[in-house]
Structure formats: structure tokens, C-alpha cells
Amino acid sequence: MSKYKLFLLRHGEGNWNKENRFCSWVDQKLSEAGVKEAQDCGRLLKEQGYKFDIVFTSILSRSIQTAWLVLEAMGQEWVPVVKSWRLNERHYGSLIGLNRAEMAQKHGEEKVKLWRRGYDITPPPIDESHPYFLEIYNDRRYTTCDVSKENLPRAESLKEVLDRLLPYWESTVVPEIRKGRTVLISAHGNSCRALLKHLEGISDEDIAGVTLPTGIPVLLEMDENLKPVKPRQLLGDQAKIQAAIKKVEDQGKALPST
Numbered sequence: 001m002s003k004y005k006l007f008l009l010r011h012g013e014g015n016w017n018k019e020n021r022f023c024s025w026v027d028q029k030l031s032e033a034g035v036k037e038a039q040d041c042g043r044l045l046k047e048q049g050y051k052f053d054i055v056f057t058s059i060l061s062r063s064i065q066t067a068w069l070v071l072e073a074m075g076q077e078w079v080p081v082v083k084s085w086r087l088n089e090r091h092y093g094s095l096i097g098l099n100r101a102e103m104a105q106k107h108g109e110e111k112v113k114l115w116r117r118g119y120d121i122t123p124p125p126i127d128e129s130h131p132y133f134l135e136i137y138n139d140r141r142y143t144t145c146d147v148s149k150e151n152l153p154r155a156e157s158l159k160e161v162l163d164r165l166l167p168y169w170e171s172t173v174v175p176e177i178r179k180g181r182t183v184l185i186s187a188h189g190n191s192c193r194a195l196l197k198h199l200e201g202i203s204d205e206d207i208a209g210v211t212l213p214t215g216i217p218v219l220l221e222m223d224e225n226l227k228p229v230k231p232r233q234l235l236g237d238q239a240k241i242q243a244a245i246k247k248v249e250d251q252g253k254a255l256p257s258t
């Protein structure tokens with residue numbers, strides 16, 4: 001029987017999602033379409049009668065902005081929002097800022113798929129010569145983390161995302177769920193995928209086939225042991241959701257030659 005409801009949400013479209021660039025730890029804001037996605041998500045959740053008690057976000061603006069817009073659209077602005085780097089998007093290392101379709105043209109679609117979806121594939125690390133290195137590591141937000149700046153990742157596989165996320169999930173999120181609170185996690189494609197892998201017991205191979213579109217809430221109903229009691233539900237118009245999933249998958253295709 002379903003005892004707890006948990007909502008996972010990949011933020012609304014960000015400016016670099018639109019440009020098809022690996023965004024990762026670069027702090028991009030939502031695009032105009034992304035703002036609308038977050039507001040539509042909030043309206044849908046309100047229509048369906050959901051009420052949140054607490055929201056967890058990463059420390060990247062696109063996930064925080066999404067949480068705010070969702071709560072505003074629901075008329076639940078007062079709900080506490082708790083932030084942690086442990087919900088940040090996967091660190092894409094030296095791939096940060098690069099265009100996926102151009103990478104597919106240069107290295108092949110299979111390689112890009114492996115980088116994006118291989119469970120324990122860590123991309124080449126970012127180093128000081130990278131154009132976004134200083135923007136990331138000189139950002140004041142990374143002085144507030146529970147690990148020193150030197151020990152923050154320089155690249156991560158999905159497995160490494162799960163390794164840094166799980167202690168936070170267990171120590172901070174699970175106690176709220178167990179108190180009977182309805183939790184929204186407003187985070188990122190890969191931090192949500194990592195958590196789904198853990199909660200649903202998805203194999204290392206099968207997680208490659210799980211794609212989350214932006215701005216679509218995922219509802220997980222769980223029993224008292226936090227085991228899902230039914231398949232995850234992506235809420236909203238199912239045809240639009242399938243089209244949005246395909247769009248994310250197609251981001252890794254090489255551009256047709258002209």
C-alpha cells in the first residue's frame with residue numbers, strides 16, 4: 001500500500017538546454033520557455049490538489065528558480081526550500097559548455113551517448129585552463145558546502161552523483177518523508193535519474209534508457225520502507241511528455257550535414 005508520495009522534478013528549460021550545451025555546474029538561468037514550464041508544472045500540481053511541506057533544491061539557480069515558480073503557481077510560497085550542492089547536476093568535467101550535436105559530429109553519437117548515459121563513465125575532468133573553471137570554483141556558493149572546495153568533484157559519472165547524493169538523501173530528505181511530509185525535489189536530469197535508480201532498483205544498464213524532460217513532475221508512491229509500490233508517473237499530457245523525452249534523447253545526435 002502507498003504510504004508516502006515523493007515528487008522529483010527536473011528544472012524548467014535553461015538557456016543552455018536550449019542551445020544544446022552541457023550546462024552542469026555552470027549557473028544558467030531558466031529560458032522564457034523554462035519559466036513557463038515551471039509555472040505550468042505548479043498549476044498542474046495545484047489542479048491535482050497536491051500540497052508540499054518542504055522542497056529540496058540544488059544550489060544551482062535553475063533548480064531554485066523552478067522551485068520558486070512552482071510554489072508561487074500553487075500559492076504555497078511559504079513552504080521551506082532547503083538547498084544543497086549534493087543535489088547539483090552531474091559534473092560534466094571538460095565537456096561543460098560544449099554543444100552535444102557538435103560533439104556527436106566530432107566523436108560519434110555512440111561516444112556522446114556513453115558520456116551522457118553510461119552509468120560509470122566519468123568524462124575527462126575540468127582543469128584550470130577550461131573557460132568555465134574559475135566561474136565555477138570562484139563562486140561563493142561553493143564555500144558553503146559540507147566539503148572543502150578542493151574536494152568538490154572535477155567530473156562525475158552517474159554512479160559518483162549517486163555516491164555524493166545518497167548520504168544527503170538518507171540524512172536529510174528521508175527523515176522528512178518519514179515524518180509524513182510531502183517532499184518535492186526540484187533538481188536536475190541526472191541527480192533525479194541517480195535517485196530514481198536507487199529508489200526503483202534500476203540496473204546499471206537500464207538506467208541508460210531513463211530520460212527526464214524539463215519541467216515534468218515525476219510522482220513516486222512508496223511503501224513504509226520507501227520502496228515504490230507502482231511505476232513512476234510523469235504527470236501531464238502523455239503525448240507531449242513522450243515528445244519531450246525524444247527531444248532530450250535527440251540532443252546527442254549529430255547535426256545533419258548541409
Ligand SMILES: O=C(O)[C@@H](COP(=O)(O)O)OP(=O)(O)O
Pocket residue numbers: 010011014017021022023024025089090092116187188189190248
Ligand atoms: O548538464 C546538463 O546540461 C543537463 C543534462 O544533460 P544530459 O545529461 O541530458 O546531456 O542537466 P540539467 O539541464 O538537468 O541541469
